[in-house]
Amino acid sequence: MKKVFTRPRSLKDIPTHYCPGCTHGIVHRLVAEVIDELEIFDRTIGVAPVGCSVFAYNYFDCDMFQASHGRAPAVATGIKRVLPDRVVFTYQGDGDLAAIGTGEIVHAAARGEKFTVIFINNAIYAMTGGQMAPTTLLGQKTTTTPYGRDKDINGYPVKISEMLSVLDGTAYVARVSVHDPAHVIKARKAIKRAFEVQLAGLGFSLVEVLSACPTNWGLSPAEALKWLAENMIPYYPLGEYKKPAEVG
Amino acid sequence: MAKVLMKGNEAIGEGAVRAGCRYFFGYPITPQSELPHYLAKRLPEVGGVYLQSESETAAINMVYGAAGAGARVMTSSSGPGISLMQEGISYLAGAELPCVIVNMIRGGPGLGNIAPAQSDYFQATRGGGHGDYRVIVLAPASVQEIIDLMRLAFDLADRYRNPVMVAGDGILGQMMEPVELGEEEDVQIPPRPWAATGRMGGEKKLINSLYIVPEELEQHNLKLARKYALIASKEQRWEEYRLDGARLVLVAFGTVARICKAVVDRCREEGLAVGLIRPITLWPYPQKAFEPLMGKVDSFLVVEMSLGQMVEDVRLAVNGRHPVHFYGRCGGMLPVAADVVQEVKKLYGGEGN
Secondary structure, three states, X not given: OOOOOOOOOOEOOOOOOOOOOOOHHHHHXXXXXXXXXXXXXXXXXXXXXXXXXXHHHHHEXXXXXXXXXXOHHXXXXXXXXXXXXXXXXXXXXXXXXXXXXXXXXXXXXXXXXXXXXXEEEOOOEXXXXXEOOOOOOOOOOEOOEOOOOOHHXXXXXXXXXXXXXXXXXXXEEEEEEXXXXXXXXXXXXXXXXXXXXXXXXXXXXXXXXEOOOHHHHOOOHHHHXXXXXXXXXXXXXXXXXXXXXXXX | OOOEEEEHHHHHHHHHHHOOOOEEEEOOOOOOOHHHHHHHHHHHHOOOEEEEOOOHHHHHHHHHHHHHOOXXXXXXXXXXXXXXXXXXXXXXXXXXXXXXXXEEEXXXXXXXOOOEOOOXXXXXXXXXXXXXXXXXXXOOOOHHHHHHHHHHHHHHHHHHOOEEEEEEEHHHHHOEEEEOOOOOOOOOOOOOOOOOOOOOOOOOOEEOOOOOOHHHHHHHHHHHHHHHHHHHHHOOOEEEEOOOOOOEEEEOOHHHHHHHHHHHHHHHHOOOOEEEEEEOEEXXXXXXXXXXXXXXXXXXXXXXXXXXXXXXXXXXXXXXXXXXXXXXXXXXXXXXXXXXXXXXXXXXXXXXX
8 A cells, every 4th residue: 555644754753742733743744844855854953942842852853952042043053153064943932032032033044044943923922821922913812911912011013024034144034824734835835945045055044834822822723723814814924025036 | 382472362262273172152242352353363264163143142052052063162251241151051061062161250240340350250160050060160370371271171071071161350361471382283072972963874862951850850960960079079170389388378269379479479588488279170179279288277368359259169178177268359459469468467377377
């Protein structure tokens, strides 16, 4: 019998700790599939963040680093400067990348560091108990915005892809979503392009993935995907914000 | 070989290059700036990488990445910048990554000033960041000793897979002295089978300090404790100066130890039996230096450019067997030899000594 669907080589065959309906698992799989497809598994080094995806270092089967909160782009910079012929990626959430780690992500992008960032935007701090993230939408209720995020108190959500795409050092910036199969396929294409940009030595690449957190949003997995599509995509428009001419 | 005239900060850079260091990540701060200036020129000459980071926080995490990828790597800063690096140093210690961190200590707390000080002693010798860990701390007292200790710093970092701090002060960094550089060796960096360099057909490697299961973290902590005990037993270094028959022993490190040598000479000329212990390793503290003196001396006088920090380690070493006195200047002020001599005379042969 022909095998038409199997676990990617780059993912370990172990259960994850992610909640039911969490989309981290989908994104892990997409990254692993791309690493497999590009045949770069043996020379890929990943950097896991602090946050829900901290244990990504257990799930990806390539060499991995665990970085302190927000500093994955600095750690990746150190790795890539020492081993320029390796493929390096960071996997970071919105608290990690868009709050405590803004300095590191902006300057890694500005320097045009030749690694790939997978940025999970689920509009909330999940691991620590559903607090407001820099990407939390206006009006969105979290454990630290019980009356909804108020612009006069908490300011506005941060649009990372738009911000980084204006820097000369960035080569590829895209925002995708994984709320339905059609978008999952598009997300996979963007992730593949980001790694291709790195392999071509064109500069810094980042894919922002709009992601669901049913547990901390207080919704069922199906409701969460619907909420993402109806609320997050209007504020965080999907698309390729920056793309080098060399990539089709 | 002819001697060359070098600034202390430049000597750190040259010493690092000669020790096989090819990667430097750092953020500008006074009074260590000549070191990044030197390496920005020097590292590209030897195929290395000099990278100016956006902050000390980023710098130490670049060090974490480079060290985990198997490089001999260094960063450098002073007071406030070293404070910012502490989270990263804790991670480096937890993940057991070798690296060298230079602290050209300036006056504090807060922004303090840019004048020389030794007030980061507690921070350097007690771990500095969160969690149970130690950093090996070397304290050179001359530009020549900087050259000699840089190689040792990298070798110790590799031998024990542990961060090593080189602690100087603004004077040591800025002053020029003639140094013998010696022949440039072809340094063989020890193999790093643990480094995460991409699997390349091998086993998966992980650079990590997270042990979520308490039983596992305790085992990791105990493993680190065994390593620290080994370092403490094998790596204590110090210099003794005119200890023969000394009744009062000065204890000082770095620049202050040089002033204290002059104090010892002056006291000896006046017939006072005074000697000096100069710790070269601040951690592990050279407790062994004190044992042979127990019961043979009257007292100790610790001289520091702080409100009194190393004095606590001397008290631990002496453990109540002799009085331990303190004299210090702070805020960027230097102890003057004549004042230390006065202090010695106050104590020498006095009651309770």
